[in-house]
Amino acid sequence: MNVGIKTNIITIHDELEKKYTVVREDTQFIHLFGPVNFPINLNSKRYVFNWYVWKVKDYSMSFQELLKELKNNGADQNYNSILTYGDFENSHNALVRIHSCCLTGDVFGSTRCDCGPQLNHSLEHIVNSTSGAIVYMDNHEGRGIGLYAKAIANTLQELGFDTYEANNILDFEDDERTYDEAISIIKYFRAEKGITLLSNNPDKLRCFKKKGIIVNDVIPIHGFENEDNKRYLNSKLKRIANHIDFDEEKLS
Numbered sequence: 001m002n003v004g005i006k007t008n009i010i011t012i013h014d015e016l017e018k019k020y021t022v023v024r025e026d027t028q029f030i031h032l033f034g035p036v037n038f039p040i041n042l043n044s045k046r047y048v049f050n051w052y053v054w055k056v057k058d059y060s061m062s063f064q065e066l067l068k069e070l071k072n073n074g075a076d077q078n079y080n081s082i083l084t085y086g087d088f089e090n091s092h093n094a095l096v097r098i099h100s101c102c103l104t105g106d107v108f109g110s111t112r113c114d115c116g117p118q119l120n121h122s123l124e125h126i127v128n129s130t131s132g133a134i135v136y137m138d139n140h141e142g143r144g145i146g147l148y149a150k151a152i153a154n155t156l157q158e159l160g161f162d163t164y165e166a167n168n169i170l171d172f173e174d175d176e177r178t179y180d181e182a183i184s185i186i187k188y189f190r191a192e193k194g195i196t197l198l199s200n201n202p203d204k205l206r207c208f209k210k211k212g213i214i215v216n217d218v219i220p221i222h223g224f225e226n227e228d229n230k231r232y233l234n235s236k237l238k239r240i241a242n243h244i245d246f247d248e249e250k251l252s
């Protein structure tokens with residue numbers, strides 16, 4: 001990529017580099033690029049978000065080095081995104097959805113899960129509020145088992161196993177996701193300011209609290225139940241009920 005072209009005094013490279021930030025987090029480095037102006041169409045209305053893309057690495061690098069790395073293997077990597085709305089950095093409260101990548105549900109509209117409608121509802125909540133963000137975790141696909149393994153797990157479900165059993169048969173944990181990266185990015189934008197979490201998942205709430213972020217409220221985000229996702233939703237509810245009392249967690 002030739003980004004060294006001169007436009008008067010400032011080079012295009014300099015302009016791009018201004019949007020590149022490396023944030024140190026203990027022994028790790030968040031390589032963040034943005035904001036990118038990001039208009040979306042939601043229910044036939046146009047809303048403008050800011051899109052940032054980021055990757056956590058255990059080393060720092062210059063923008064020039066990053067460009068080289070992207071050219072060599074950028075397409076084979078996972079990169080997470082945060083879409084912010086309103087004055088996300090400064091608002092008193094902000095709605096936050098950590099959304100785990102689901103190619104099949106979010107993009108293809110699969111009815112085997114409720115991921116696509118959950119993403120949509122979260123966007124609706126955010127644009128109806130003053131500020132918020134979707135943290136889209138690309139490396140969470142299939143609750144962290146990846147797309148290929150998810151296809152195999154889906155096939156096991158056809159044979160009668162539930163989503164968690166299918167993961168276990170493939171030697172994965174019930175849920176392989178961690179939320180540290182997602183929470184670090186929220187912390188970068190909002191420091192210690194409180195948020196309202198859009199989720200039904202007590203693990204997410206627990207992780208926010210552990211990282212010292214005040215959760216002012218939790219709004220459950222539901223998709224819809226149908227013949228295809230009934231078992232998926234039921235096993236999810238059962239697991240949540242077995243692991244923790246969400247309401248108690250909310251109040252503590």
Ligand SMILES: Nc1nc2c(ncn2[C@@H]2O[C@H](COP(=O)(O)OP(=O)(O)OP(=O)(O)O)[C@@H](O)[C@H]2O)c(=O)[nH]1
Pocket residue numbers: 098099100101102103112113114115118140141142143144145150153154157163167198199200201204221232236
């Ligand atoms: N392993 C596996 N993952 C799936 C399956 N169907 C959807 N997923 C993934 O499940 C993830 C979403 O997790 P959920 O448990 O539905 O929801 P959650 O994020 O924990 O909780 P909420 O915040 O309430 O949405 C996405 O990464 C999907 O790709 C499946 O059949 N097997």
